[in-house]
Amino acid sequence: MTYCVGLLLNEGMVCLSDTRTNAGLDNISTYRKMFSFEVPGERVILIMTAGSLSVTQTTIARLQEAMDHDEATPETSILLAPTLLKVAELVGNTLSWVRHEIDEKLAMSQGAHASMIVAGQRRGGAMRMFLIYPEGNFIEATEDTPFLQIGEHKYGKPILDRVVRPETSLHDAQKAVLLSMDSTLRSNLSVGMPLDLAVIEKDSLRVGMRRRIEAGDEGFRAMSEAWSTALRDGFARISI
Amino acid sequence: MTYCVGLLLNEGMVCLSDTRTNAGLDNISTYRKMFSFEVPGERVILIMTAGSLSVTQTTIARLQEAMDHDEATPETSILLAPTLLKVAELVGNTLSWVRHEIDEKLAMSQGAHASMIVAGQRRGGAMRMFLIYPEGNFIEATEDTPFLQIGEHKYGKPILDRVVRPETSLHDAQKAVLLSMDSTLRSNLSVGMPLDLAVIEKDSLRVGMRRRIEAGDEGFRAMSEAWSTALRDGFARISI
Numbered sequence: 001m002t003y004c005v006g007l008l009l010n011e012g013m014v015c016l017s018d019t020r021t022n023a024g025l026d027n028i029s030t031y032r033k034m035f036s037f038e039v040p041g042e043r044v045i046l047i048m049t050a051g052s053l054s055v056t057q058t059t060i061a062r063l064q065e066a067m068d069h070d071e072a073t074p075e076t077s078i079l080l081a082p083t084l085l086k087v088a089e090l091v092g093n094t095l096s097w098v099r100h101e102i103d104e105k106l107a108m109s110q111g112a113h114a115s116m117i118v119a120g121q122r123r124g125g126a127m128r129m130f131l132i133y134p135e136g137n138f139i140e141a142t143e144d145t146p147f148l149q150i151g152e153h154k155y156g157k158p159i160l161d162r163v164v165r166p167e168t169s170l171h172d173a174q175k176a177v178l179l180s181m182d183s184t185l186r187s188n189l190s191v192g193m194p195l196d197l198a199v200i201e202k203d204s205l206r207v208g209m210r211r212r213i214e215a216g217d218e219g220f221r222a223m224s225e226a227w228s229t230a231l232r233d234g235f236a237r238i239s240i
Numbered sequence: 241m242t243y244c245v246g247l248l249l250n251e252g253m254v255c256l257s258d259t260r261t262n263a264g265l266d267n268i269s270t271y272r273k274m275f276s277f278e279v280p281g282e283r284v285i286l287i288m289t290a291g292s293l294s295v296t297q298t299t300i301a302r303l304q305e306a307m308d309h310d311e312a313t314p315e316t317s318i319l320l321a322p323t324l325l326k327v328a329e330l331v332g333n334t335l336s337w338v339r340h341e342i343d344e345k346l347a348m349s350q351g352a353h354a355s356m357i358v359a360g361q362r363r364g365g366a367m368r369m370f371l372i373y374p375e376g377n378f379i380e381a382t383e384d385t386p387f388l389q390i391g392e393h394k395y396g397k398p399i400l401d402r403v404v405r406p407e408t409s410l411h412d413a414q415k416a417v418l419l420s421m422d423s424t425l426r427s428n429l430s431v432g433m434p435l436d437l438a439v440i441e442k443d444s445l446r447v448g449m450r451r452r453i454e455a456g457d458e459g460f461r462a463m464s465e466a467w468s469t470a471l472r473d474g475f476a477r478i479s480i
Contacts, residue, residue, distance in 0.1 A: 152394075154392075154394030154395050154427070154428075155394050155395070155397060155398055156398075157395060157427045158395055158396075158398070158423040158426060158427050159471070159475075161426055161427050162426075162468060162471055162472065163471075163472065163475055171480075172475075174480060175475065175478060175480050176475070178480065179475070179478075183398040186398060186401055186402075187394070187397045187398050187401050188394075219480065223478060223479075223480050226477075226478045226479075227474065227478055228402060230470075230473075230474025230475070230477060230478065231399070231402055231403075231471075231474060232402065232403065233470075233474070234467065234470025234471060234473070234474050235399075235403055235412075235415065235416075235419070235470075237466075237470060238415060238419075238463060238466050238467055238470065239463075239466075240411075240414060240415050240418065240459065240463050
């Protein structure tokens with residue numbers, strides 16, 4: 001499984017994904033689930049993926065092919081698409097096609113499926129973030145719901161529900177997604193280190209900060225322990 | 241949906257269930273999901289249920305019928321069964337039969353199903369707690385895993401993972417299950433107040449404390465807010 005989370009805040013966007021992929025419990029590997037596409041100063045697009053690796057890899061490869069094609073048009077390339085909404089549509093359509101192709105091959109009732117988070121901004125446009133469902137349709141993050149999650153999303157949702165608001169700072173937002181991931185890592189074996197963290201500042205039109213957090217990362221371990229201590233202390237102080 | 245949680249601790253057992261049932265979003269009702277069966281001083285059995293109401297109600301009714309029957313035997317009545325393991329088997333078998341009956345009526349590929357937590361102790365035996373799967377098989381809580389959950393279990397698992405150990409006191413255990421439920425209520429609309437809380441002290445062979453927590457409960461609200469404050473304070477103090 002997977003856990004990916006994206007925050008759409010007044011100051012910018014924060015995205016975090018794990019890297020664990022498994023086909024059965026004894027075939028666990030590390031795959032990047034976060035992909036960024038930039039035309040610096042013009043647009044930045046970040047895609048995170050969850051679900052069947054065969055579907056997500058093929059979808060990303062198709063999108064890349066369309067971008068690299070000599071005859072790329074605003075109708076086919078997410079780097080040329082006139083709006084972020086159009087980008088989400090392109091990703092959704094590609095995901096839907098790939099899924100159908102693979103489903104036909106598998107000929108199973110419960111075929112391969114995948115979902116994605118697409119976050120980005122183009123010059124002159126607003127920051128936008130979309131969750132693309134396996135069927136290719138999508139929803140968008142809003143002021144009321146400034147975060148989107150895919151994969152094993154439930155363990156890490158309570159902390160986000162409590163602390164993430166549009167006015168949350170990018171610094172606090174990084175803390176929030178890392179603690180949300182920490183709760184997920186502790187409670188679910190199928191989500192694993194290393195992690196990919198990316199921050200896109202509003203109107204910067206590029207991925208400003210990108211960090212891979214490895215399994216032995218001292219800062220992450222310290223934060224995780226500080227959070228455990230804070231939770232236990234808070235728990236001890238509460239009276240019923 | 242549902243959220244039920246049971247803790248098996250050195251000092252006793254703590255069980256908590258919500259009461260929301262829905263058949264579609266506009267048909268929400270309150271149903272008790274916690275059922276207790278006692279022969280005071282001889283045995284106490286507590287059953288919590290999740291899943292299709294038609295399955296769980298019929299299963300509980302069948303178990304009750306078997307207990308009330310003039311010719312009840314240790315093979316048919318959970319009040320006469322020689323061990324708690326036998327009780328779990330009886331509940332599992334009944335659940336499995338009822339499910340198959342209803343599945344046949346529904347004739348659907350994705351039929352009705354339900355799961356249950358069975359907690360209890362009989363005179364001379366140890367406290368035991370079982371999670372019964374829809375198919376009727378079950379697992380048991382142990383020293384390493386002193387809690388079981390059914391229904392929407394993911395939101396409320398991180399807090400349990402962090403604070404519940406076999407040596408946790410019954411007082412702290414009540415706090416833990418209530419905070420676990422609080423996280424679930426905040427993050428998932430399909431789990432709802434009122435709540436049923438029960439505490440069985442070790443070797444007491446009866447439900448020592450039983451409490452229904454209504455939607456407006458002042459103590460629960462205060463605890464929920466204190467926990468929110470503790471989380472936010474803890475979050476603010478953490479540095480990355």
